[in-house]
Amino acid sequence: MGMPMELQTLIVTKGNEQRVQGNLFVLKKDGYRLYPLDVPLEVRRTLQSEASGIAVVKKLEWENNRTTVTYELVSLYSTN
Amino acid sequence: MGMPMELQTLIVTKGNEQRVQGNLFVLKKDGYRLYPLDVPLEVRRTLQSEASGIAVVKKLEWENNRTTVTYELVSLYSTN
Amino acid sequence: MGMPMELQTLIVTKGNEQRVQGNLFVLKKDGYRLYPLDVPLEVRRTLQSEASGIAVVKKLEWENNRTTVTYELVSLYSTN
Amino acid sequence: MGMPMELQTLIVTKGNEQRVQGNLFVLKKDGYRLYPLDVPLEVRRTLQSEASGIAVVKKLEWENNRTTVTYELVSLYSTN
Numbered sequence: 001m002g003m004p005m006e007l008q009t010l011i012v013t014k015g016n017e018q019r020v021q022g023n024l025f026v027l028k029k030d031g032y033r034l035y036p037l038d039v040p041l042e043v044r045r046t047l048q049s050e051a052s053g054i055a056v057v058k059k060l061e062w063e064n065n066r067t068t069v070t071y072e073l074v075s076l077y078s079t080n
Numbered sequence: 081m082g083m084p085m086e087l088q089t090l091i092v093t094k095g096n097e098q099r100v101q102g103n104l105f106v107l108k109k110d111g112y113r114l115y116p117l118d119v120p121l122e123v124r125r126t127l128q129s130e131a132s133g134i135a136v137v138k139k140l141e142w143e144n145n146r147t148t149v150t151y152e153l154v155s156l157y158s159t160n
Numbered sequence: 161m162g163m164p165m166e167l168q169t170l171i172v173t174k175g176n177e178q179r180v181q182g183n184l185f186v187l188k189k190d191g192y193r194l195y196p197l198d199v200p201l202e203v204r205r206t207l208q209s210e211a212s213g214i215a216v217v218k219k220l221e222w223e224n225n226r227t228t229v230t231y232e233l234v235s236l237y238s239t240n
Numbered sequence: 241m242g243m244p245m246e247l248q249t250l251i252v253t254k255g256n257e258q259r260v261q262g263n264l265f266v267l268k269k270d271g272y273r274l275y276p277l278d279v280p281l282e283v284r285r286t287l288q289s290e291a292s293g294i295a296v297v298k299k300l301e302w303e304n305n306r307t308t309v310t311y312e313l314v315s316l317y318s319t320n
Contacts (some may be wrong), residue, residue: 005167113242
């Protein structure tokens with residue numbers, strides 16, 4: 001029996017991230033999405049936008065066909 | 081960059097499951113283990129033992145190289 | 161960026177398997193489907209049917225949004 | 241029962257890639273490694289080196305605890 005999921009190589013926030021504290025953010029997404037933990041990933045606001053920074057996923061939760069990803073922003077790109 | 085994980089097709093409890101309420105159990109495991117959600121999986125006490133029942137994973141959490149799986153036992157096999 | 165895939169816990173043939181030789185079969189499926197290799201999986205003709213046997217996936221190929229799975233039937237259930 | 245695998249977000253060649261034709265390369269790796277197909281991935285010679293280009297995985301094969309990945313180099317970074 002199959003479980004649909006989506007393998008992710010980037011964190012695309014669409015502006016929906018919420019700051020937990022300091023550089024730690026939480027982002028909720030529909031469906032089951034597999035983000036690699038403990039490795040650096042690019043963060044973008046949209047799929048087409050430039051990378052806004054680099055983050056490391058610290059926690060991944062799947063429940064009720066929803067994904068909650070907690071990531072730490074480890075570097076932020078200057079945009080000016 | 082790589083993230084090691086283990087794809088699971090069964091729930092092997094080794095007797096470490098904890099009942100949350102009713103037929104809902106929580107099991108913690110070392111490492112990142114991918115259990116399919118929302119589909120029936122066999123539950124066994126050890127890898128070599130007979131299936132003790134069928135469960136459906138309702139929630140999966142990965143953090144600090146640990147997996148927490150919450151499953152609902154949907155049928156229990158008689159063992160006598 | 162995301163890649164959709166489907167995590168599988170069973171081999172559902174829908175009668176589309178082709179025998180390569182002896183107990184070795186090849187099955188093609190649409191999309192990217194992740195079958196665990198080197199571990200026993202149930203084989204069914206349809207998702208609802210009884211297991212017809214147990215197989216071990218020996219090879220998995222993904223290309224052009226198609227999955228080719230080569231499996232060895234290791235036991236066959238009697239159906240009478 | 242579990243199948244160990246490694247989720248990849250980059251292609252690290254260690255100089256072991258072989259050119260098939262034009263911009264198409266084949267790389268073999270030990271173990272089962274999951275590279276997302278059909279999405280752009282960075283190519284590096286070593287994990288610590290700068291990206292040498294961007295590639296798209298066109299084919300992934302798993303067999304005998306070995307991974308064969310076929311990728312198309314879609315852009316090459318200048319290194320001088």
